Amino acid sequence: MIVNTCGFIDAAVKESLEAIGEALRENGKVVVTGCLGAKQGVVAKVHPSVLAITGPQDTAGVMQAVHEHLPKPHDPYVDLVPPQGVKLTPRHYAYLKISEGCNHRCTFCIIPSMRGELVSRPLAQVMQEAENLVKAGVKELLVISQDTSAFGVDLKYRTGFWRGRPLKTRMSDLCRALGELGVWVRLHYVYPYPHVDDVIPLMAEGRILPYLDIPFQHASPRILRLMKRPASSEKVLARIGKWRELCPGITLRSTFIAGFPGETEAEFSELLAFLQEAQLDRVGCFAYSPVEGAAANALPDPVPEPVKQERRRRLMERQARISAARLRAKIGKAARVLVDQPGIGRTMGDAPEIDGVVHFKGGKPGEFADVTIERADEHDLYGRRL
């Protein structure tokens, strides 16, 4: 059994260690991979009987450990692996990883120390994988990384080639090319660099989905500076206004941290006021978690745990009202959905696993259906097939 782990926050470490324990009880032969494996000694201390511990991206290490304990399969089996690879998502959507690592140093985050500096995949390789997935029946590509908008920075935006034409290794060129594949293309983990504005026209033209998953983390300039994040909420609000002017149907998802060290009640109120003004469609919020190794742990005035949790709850309550009102505004309108399972689909504004769904009668997985929206609650829409 291979257990892929996450070592980011304490809750993830706990869950990963529990999963390893469960695998050991069930099967007894366990290879550990992923971020937690890179944290010296953590897995070995709790589970000394695992067969091997490898780190993130170490496919070769995992394979070596597997082959040490299992006879290597014959080539004919390997040849049966389809060109698009083996994926764990349903047939009609797939994650497309464009880079690994991150050059930022947000003080609450240890991803750069676990995953390293940004390494972008060559553009031609990404496009080849995307084409293979589409040929295999994928209808929606979810572009992921740790920092999607930094794509190509490490390669100095090197020119690559796809379908015989030159393309720069950067987010806007990648989006334009992916937009030619005739499937839904959704952008996740987009750091709010100024050049993100360049992809909004592509959304307005219908080349990629009008959906932006863009973590803002906070709105108080002082807290943002302590987080080492871009620090102007007014500029962010002005940009959001511009994006909506250019692309009125855009869905905005973001994440925030409540109870960052030193956060005062006034600064938290600034964040609530920002949310009210920004009217984001979807929001996730974490209570600050002092991840081992994060620079922010050394900051003065940590917020007591009950206060963090209470602020998180207040933020989510405020946002629930905003999200519900934004969903209610869709009642009476028609929406195209991608069907995930009979009776359940997602609009262009709903990413799988993290956003809401549309409930309606009928539909086969992987097909598109047009639905009139008749009802909405806090998360989901309910409609009738046209």
Ligand code: SF4
């Ligand atoms: S941009 Fe994201 S991955 Fe990079 S350091 Fe900040 S939070 Fe971590």
